Amino acid sequence: MVLLCKDFNPEKYSVLCQLFGKQYLQTGSAAAMLERYLSVLTRGTCNSDENGKFSVNDYGAKEAYAKSQIKEIIQTFGVETILIYTAILLKKRIAVYVPPHSLKLLLDYTRSIPALAWHRQNWNIVHSYVQLTDEEIENLQAHPHYVAGFTEAAVEGRDDLYDIFINVPNSQIIIASHAKESMSMGKLHKDIALLMVAKAEEEGLSDIDIIKEIAAKTQELLNNLKSLGTVDETSGKPSLTLETLKERKMPPATENFLFSLAASEGFVKL
Incomplete structure (x- = not known):
């Protein structure tokens, strides 16, 4: 059936x-x-x-979204979880690898990652189990960004399929060479990474508690981003330009991240 x-x-x-x-x-x-x-x-x-x-x-949909293993993910990858957080916020292609005998773990990880961008409530990006067949790869590549799960180790060599590769059994995250510039880290990322690790280590906090803490930090980040721009008279939505960010004389990594985030959130006019 x-x-x-x-x-x-x-x-x-x-x-x-x-x-x-x-x-x-x-x-x-x-x-x-x-x-x-x-x-x-x-x-x-x-x-x-x-x-x-x-x-x-x-x-309910939100109850399904909240069934997450965020705490375990942060405890597994530590401060490097910031790479997953950044990738999901910037709408990157994320590939997750787990061996075939741990399929449930793969399903848990792929369904959990979108919770790092809780404000979007978008689980349509999840492709929990993808095989390296022509038909399935063609279907996957029809999507501009996703969280895709694989049980074939050979996917690591297919960097045309991902911007970041998460090797769960090795507790390793690899950034594809073509994505390294857009995934540059700065002090802003370090602060968020330390927050996530601290919350994951705090006794008594559940997965949904940690999701709420991360969501609050993300919302603070988005509010600050909106404050840097103007309101578009036609759409009524925030509008931000690269020139506006450059005027703030931020570190290059922070400037690049914020502009990419603004584009991902629809704050940039194309």
């Missing part, structure tokens, strides 16, 4: 697949399974004496 969906909510669809599967095993009828599906589609609920009750209201 294959269930196609347009939203990101693994827990919701896992329960649905189990419910439909049990229904089919009990009845041997695809029509009975379809009946349950149509009930969920039209009413948002599905009741079964044998298999229990299902309601889409029990599976």
Whole structure:
């Protein structure tokens, strides 16, 4: 059984697949399974004496987004987590490698990384499990940025597929040569990196607590960025130019990062 969906909510669809599967095993009828599906589609609920009750209201999108392993990721990569944070903010292509026997870990990592840009609430960029076949690679490359998971070690040599490569078993992050300039680090990055590490080490903080702390820091960064620009009279949105940033005489790495971030957030007129 294959269930196609347009939203990101693994827990919701896992329960649905189990419910439909049990229904089919009990009845041997695809029509009975379809009946349950149509009930969920039209009413948002599905009741079964044998298999229990299902309601889409029990599976909110934000709850799915918040099921993250951010704390583990930060503890694994330490201050280098800032590379992942920077890459996701700048809408880079991120490849994550985990061996085939650790597929669940791969799924956990790929679903967690977009939480570093919580303000976007965009999990459409996640391609949890990609194989190095022509068809799947062609589909992946049709997207300008993504978080893609792989179980084939050979992907490390395919730097045409990524800007940063995350080797989970080796706790290693590699920046592709073509992306090194745009991924230059400065004091701003160091401060954020130290904040993330400190929060990950703080006892009693959950993954969602850490996500909120990072989100608050990101929002502070975006507010400061907006304050450097002007408001576009036509769109009413913040507008920022490279010349404006240069007037501030910032360190090159900070200037480059802020302008790239402004472009990623739609603050730059093209």
